[in-house]
Structure formats: structure tokens, C-alpha cells
Amino acid sequence: MSAGYLSTQTPSTGRIPNTQRGLAAGRVSWDISGRLVLDDVGVLAPGGAVTGLLGPNGSGKSTLLRVLAGVQQAGRATSPSDAGASAPPSGPGSATDPATTFDGADLRALPRRERARLLALVEQDAGTDLPLSVLDAVLLGRIPHRSLLAGDSDADRAAAHTALAAAGAAELGDREVGTLSGGERQRVHMARALAQQPRLILLDEPTNHLDIAAQLHAMRVLRDLAADGVTVVAALHDLNLAASTCDHLVLLDQGRVVAAGPVDEVLVPEVLEPVYGVRVDVLTHPRTGRPVLSFDRG
Amino acid sequence: MKQLALPAATLALVLSIGVAVTIGPADLALSEVGRSVATHLGLGGALGLEPLSALRDGMVWQLRMPRILTAAAVGAGLAVCGAVMQSLTRNPLADPYLLGLSSGASLGAVLVLLAGVPLLLPVAAFAGAVGALALALGLAGALGTITPTRTVLAGLAISQLCAAAVSFVIFWSAKGDAFREVLSWLMGSVASATWTSVAIAGGAVLVLGTLLALTGSVLDAFTFGDTAAAALGVPVNRARWILLIGVALLTGALVSQSGSIGFVGLILPHAVRLFTGARHRLLLPLSALAGASFLVWADTLARTVFEPRELPVGIVTAAIGAPIFAFLLWKGNR
Numbered sequence: 001m002s003a004g005y006l007s008t009q010t011p012s013t014g015r016i017p018n019t020q021r022g023l024a025a026g027r028v029s030w031d032i033s034g035r036l037v038l039d040d041v042g043v044l045a046p047g048g049a050v051t052g053l054l055g056p057n058g059s060g061k062s063t064l065l066r067v068l069a070g071v072q073q074a075g076r077a078t079s080p081s082d083a084g085a086s087a088p089p090s091g092p093g094s095a096t097d098p099a100t101t102f103d104g105a106d107l108r109a110l111p112r113r114e115r116a117r118l119l120a121l122v123e124q125d126a127g128t129d130l131p132l133s134v135l136d137a138v139l140l141g142r143i144p145h146r147s148l149l150a151g152d153s154d155a156d157r158a159a160a161h162t163a164l165a166a167a168g169a170a171e172l173g174d175r176e177v178g179t180l181s182g183g184e185r186q187r188v189h190m191a192r193a194l195a196q197q198p199r200l201i202l203l204d205e206p207t208n209h210l211d212i213a214a215q216l217h218a219m220r221v222l223r224d225l226a227a228d229g230v231t232v233v234a235a236l237h238d239l240n241l242a243a244s245t246c247d248h249l250v251l252l253d254q255g256r257v258v259a260a261g262p263v264d265e266v267l268v269p270e271v272l273e274p275v276y277g278v279r280v281d282v283l284t285h286p287r288t289g290r291p292v293l294s295f296d297r298g
Numbered sequence: 299m300k301q302l303a304l305p306a307a308t309l310a311l312v313l314s315i316g317v318a319v320t321i322g323p324a325d326l327a328l329s330e331v332g333r334s335v336a337t338h339l340g341l342g343g344a345l346g347l348e349p350l351s352a353l354r355d356g357m358v359w360q361l362r363m364p365r366i367l368t369a370a371a372v373g374a375g376l377a378v379c380g381a382v383m384q385s386l387t388r389n390p391l392a393d394p395y396l397l398g399l400s401s402g403a404s405l406g407a408v409l410v411l412l413a414g415v416p417l418l419l420p421v422a423a424f425a426g427a428v429g430a431l432a433l434a435l436g437l438a439g440a441l442g443t444i445t446p447t448r449t450v451l452a453g454l455a456i457s458q459l460c461a462a463a464v465s466f467v468i469f470w471s472a473k474g475d476a477f478r479e480v481l482s483w484l485m486g487s488v489a490s491a492t493w494t495s496v497a498i499a500g501g502a503v504l505v506l507g508t509l510l511a512l513t514g515s516v517l518d519a520f521t522f523g524d525t526a527a528a529a530l531g532v533p534v535n536r537a538r539w540i541l542l543i544g545v546a547l548l549t550g551a552l553v554s555q556s557g558s559i560g561f562v563g564l565i566l567p568h569a570v571r572l573f574t575g576a577r578h579r580l581l582l583p584l585s586a587l588a589g590a591s592f593l594v595w596a597d598t599l600a601r602t603v604f605e606p607r608e609l610p611v612g613i614v615t616a617a618i619g620a621p622i623f624a625f626l627l628w629k630g631n632r
Contacts, residue, residue: 071528116531126522129390130576144531148515151579
């Protein structure tokens with residue numbers, strides 16, 4: 001079945017720089033209890049751009065982000081007999097951890113703390129039961145930047161305030177994390193990631209459970225980051241949000257990349273319909289000229 | 299204001315210890331306590347202080363001081379253990395007592411006393427604490443996703459099992475006053491504390507407690523969970539095991555001297571967090587100081603309220619702690 005999807009794979013065009021700038025990962029694979037979740041994913045996120053990671057539920061978006069962030073080990077591809085996984089691992093040697101590179105540097109070879117200064121991960125629904133002020137939560141992002149024995153320096157506090165401002169959360173600093181609305185909490189998590197001063201930021205559905213204004217705000221923050229040269233990779237559910245915001249898209253299905261490329265090459269009916277199992281019409285936004293999608297049951 | 303918290307808490311602890319020594323069947327003045335301490339520290343001559351009479355000096359230095367200092371060390375250590383466990387397991391209900399470490403340590407201690415090798419007491423208590431912790435977390439994991447409630451239920455099961463084993467071992471082996479001994483292991487008591495107890499409990503708190511208190515940044519990183527900690531560059535599994543073993547070591551050393559005293563490790567960190575917030579740099583040392591003062595006063599109540607009868611100090615800490623535990627449960631389920 002995967003052969004059919006793969007045939008729709010869009011060849012990458014000139015929009016993807018073929019230099020080493022940005023995030024590249026080949027053959028990331030992972031299995032959970034025998035099920036092959038990600039196999040042969042080749043992700044390319046151009047530097048200084050917003051890349052949307054798309055795919056139906058269970059397609060492996062979160063897993064891929066966690067593997068890329070180095071918080072989950074990439075596993076060896078399981079044997080084809082397991083759970084009906086159809087893709088045979090190619091060659092015994094090639095199924096092990098591949099290099100994940102960012103701007104040419106092998107992410108997995110970096111020491112943990114150094115990696116945490118380079119990339120930040122914004123999880124879905126991270127919460128705490130403990131009383132924590134927003135400023136303290138954001139200051140957690142400074143941990144990779146200072147000695148484990150040190151307290152907050154003035155520079156740390158300055159970085160935290162800058163991060164809060166960049167995430168549009170400057171006025172939340174004194175609030176308790178537990179009292180925030182969903183949109184406010186998302187901003188705080190983004191600010192915490194920004195306090196790490198990363199050059200690569202990975203976000204798992206940053207617009208989940210947010211109202212439309214908060215969704216647009218979150219995407220605005222991501223655009224601003226990209227404008228500042230940060231490489232952004234965000235798993236997204238909402239295809240229209242991706243259409244309006246992203247520069248580049250990677251579409252996953254059942255743990256495989258089925259398409260990757262500029263927005264107008266991935267968001268086309270021939271690519272989306274087999275993956276999502278719905279009919280797709282692509283319109284053009286009257287003001288922005290970007291694609292607008294409409295769906296109905298096929 | 300927060301910069302003053304540590305000096306203020308230290309002062310409160312020193313005063314608490316001094317005043318607690320004056321309280322008891324025979325009245326002593328605070329100045330007498332000061333004179334006795336100065337004399338024993340070799341400062342009496344330099345300060346021109348008269349030594350106390352042998353009887354009164356013995357009361358201060360041999361009876362009350364070791365007991366109160368042991369209570370302070372145990373309170374400090376338990377509060378730090380509770381704070382570290384709550385952060386590592388992201389479980390507001392975690393503490394050495396509820397998760398069975400204390401009962402496991404008591405069992406180890408009682409077995410070694412029965413075997414007649416009291417020198418191994420802290421080691422055996424540590425082994426008991428580690429075993430109980432491993433069983434409790436293993437059981438909680440076997441039940442499915444490790445949730446706070448499951449962890450506490452599993453800890454309760456392990457704790458009850460160890461407590462029953464402690465009672466059994468004592469009734470099997472002891473003559474005469476077995477119930478008192480059972481009570482002092484299961485409810486906790488510092489009534490028979492000596493300077494050796496002070497050395498073991500105090501030494502453990504100074505060494506292990508200080509080391510644990512230095513890991514504030516690592517514990518901070520766990521605030522939003524394991525993944526967030528890993529993304530901040532913390533080696534999650536290694537850090538968790540090292541810290542949990544540190545907690546078990548400290549619990550073992552404390553329980554070998556005081557038996558299992560409940561609720562100190564549970565409620566003190568929560569009370570201190572109301573003031574410090576969830577970050578650990580201030581939380582850990584302040585919890586230690588507050589826990590020390592708390593247990594000094596709990597023990598003072600235990601030995602004076604029903605004079606001449608003495609309560610196991612665990613009854614006092616439970617009377618204060620159990621309602622707060624109930625409140626935390628209620629708050630957690632909303």
C-alpha cells in the first residue's frame with residue numbers, strides 16, 4: 001500500500017535549499033510494542049522557515065518530533081513479520097540510528113546540554129500540579145545555559161523577559177501557570193522554549209485546543225521566529241492553518257513521509273485524498289493568494 | 299523578602315531547639331541551656347560562664363539535647379526526601395512514609411537488631427528502604443500507567459506488609475515490652491535518642507541532604523515531566539535513579555534512629571512551596587529548616603502534652619498531617 005503513496009511523493013524543488021542549512025534526518029525509525037511507527041522518514045526542514053508536519057492521527061508526528069529532539073531513541077526497524085509491517089528494513093546496517101543533522105551538525109552526537117542550547121521542544125499539554133509562576137516556568141528554559149549549581153543570573157532573567165515578550169506573554173509574568181487559559185499557557189510554553197535561545201524549535205500541535213485568535217497568535221509567533229532565522233518545525237492538525245502559515249510541509253502517513261515540499265505542492269487533492277480518506281478541493285485565498293482547503297466525505 | 303527566608307528559618311530553628319530544651323518535667327532557663335552548650339563546646343571559660351550543676355547539665359546535655367537534635371535532623375531529612383520525591387515522581391502525594399520506604403527501612407532495622415549486629419543498622423535500613431521503593435514503584439507500574447493514586451496505593455500495600463512484618467518480628471523475639479517497641483518503630487519515636495543518634499541522623503542530613511539540596515536545577519527540569527527534562531539536557535533516567543537512591547539512603551539513616559515518622563515529608567514541602575513556589579533552589583533548604591523546627595515542636599508536644607505519659611511522635615505528626623493529606627487528596631481530585 002505504501003507504494004501507492006510513495007508514487008505521489010513530490011520531488012523537492014528549488015524552495016528547499018540543497019545546502020546543509022536546516023534540519024535533515026534520514027531513516028529515523030521507531031517501533032512501539034512491535035508496531036512500526038516511523039520508517040524511512042526523511043525530513044527536511046529548511047533553515048529559517050516554518051515547516052509544518054502534517055498527517056492523520058497516529059501517523060507518527062509526535063513520535064517523529066520526539067526522536068528529532070533526542071528525547072526518544074530512534075529504534076531499529078522491526079522485522080517485516082511483526083504486526084504486518086509491510087516495509088522490509090533495507091540492509092542490516094542501514095536500519096540503525098541515522099544521522100540527524102542540523103545546519104550540518106549531527107544532533108545525536110552532541111552532548112545533551114549542548115543540544116538543549118541548540119534546539120527546544122514544545123510538547124502538547126505539558127502541565128504541572130505545583131504552584132509555579134510564569135516567570136519561573138520560563139526560567140526553566142535557562143537550565144541548559146548555566147551551571148547546575150547556579151541560580152538565576154540577571155542575564156537569565158533578561159533572557160526570560162525577552163522570551164516572554166517574543167511569545168506575546170510579557171504581561172503574564174507574575175501569574176501562576178495553573179490559572180492560565182489554554183492560549184496563555186501555550187504562549188508560556190513557547191516562551192520557555194525561546195528562553196533556551198534555540199536555533200531550531202520543534203512544536204507538537206502548538207494550536208491544539210486553542211480558540212482561533214490564540215491559534216493565529218501562536219502561528220504569528222512562529223512566523224516571527226522564522227523571520228529571525230530560527231528553524232521552526234510544528235506538527236499541525238489544521239491543514240488550513242498550515243496552508244496559511246507554513247513555508248514548507250512534510251506529510252506523514254503510518255510512519256512514513258508521503259510528501260514533502262512547498263505548500264502548494266503538498267496541499268493538492270492527489271496527495272491529501274489517499275492519506276486522509278476525504279475529498280479535497282483547493283481554492284485560493286482572495287487576499288493572500290495562499291491555498292484554502294475544503295473537505296467533504298468522498 | 300525571600301533572601302531573608304533562610305537566615306530567618308535558621309534563627310527560628312536555633313531558637314526552637316533552645317526553647318524546646320527548657321521544656322519538660324524539670325524547668326530549665328534558656329540561659330542555663332546556653333551555659334551548658336557553651337561549656338561543652340569549650341567556650342564556657344572564654345565567655346566566663348559558670349558550669350551548671352552536674353544534674354542539671356546532664357538533663358540538658360545527656361537527656362534533652364540529643365533527643366531534640368535527633369528530632370531536628372530527622373525532620374530536616376524527611377522534609378528534603380519528601381520534596382525530592384514529589385518532584386521526581388511528579389506526585390504531590392509522594393513521601394517516604396506513604397510510599398513505604400519508612401516501613402521498609404524499619405523492617406531492615408528490626409531484622410538487623412534481631413540478628414544482633416546493630417552496627418549494620420543504617421545499612422539494613424537503607425536496604426529495606428530501597429527494597430520497599432522498588433516494590434512500590436514496580437507494583438504501581440504493573441497496575442498500568444504510573445499515576446499518583448496508584449503509586450500511593452501500591453506504597454500503602456508495601457507499607458502495610460512491612461509494618462506487619464516488623465510487628466511480627468518484634469512479637470516473635472522480644473520479651474516484655476514488645477508493644478512499646480513496635481509502636482516506636484511504626485509510629486516513630488526519638489525518646490531513646492543518644493549522641494550516636496545525633497551523629498548518624500545529623501551526619502546523614504548534612505552529607506546527603508546537602509547533596510540533594512544541590513540538585514535543585516535538575517529537579518526544576520522535571521517540573522513539566524520527563525520529556526521536558528530531557529529536552530533541557532537532563533539525563534532523565536540516570537538522574538532519577540541517583541536521586542531516588544539518595545533519598546532511600548537518607549531515609550534509611552533517619553529511620554534507623556527514629557522509626558518511621560509519617561507526614562513530615564508530605565506536608566512540609568507543600569507548606570514551604572506556598573511561600574517559595576515550585577523551584578527547588580530555595581525550596582529544599584527551607585523545607586529542611588522548617589521540617590527540623592516542625593519535628594522539634596511535634597516531639598516537644600509528644601513528650602509534654604500528656605505528661606508523664608509520652609506519645610510516639612508519629613501520633614502528633616499524623617494528627618497534624620492526616621487532615622492536610624486529606625485536603626491534598628480532595629484538591630487533587632477536583
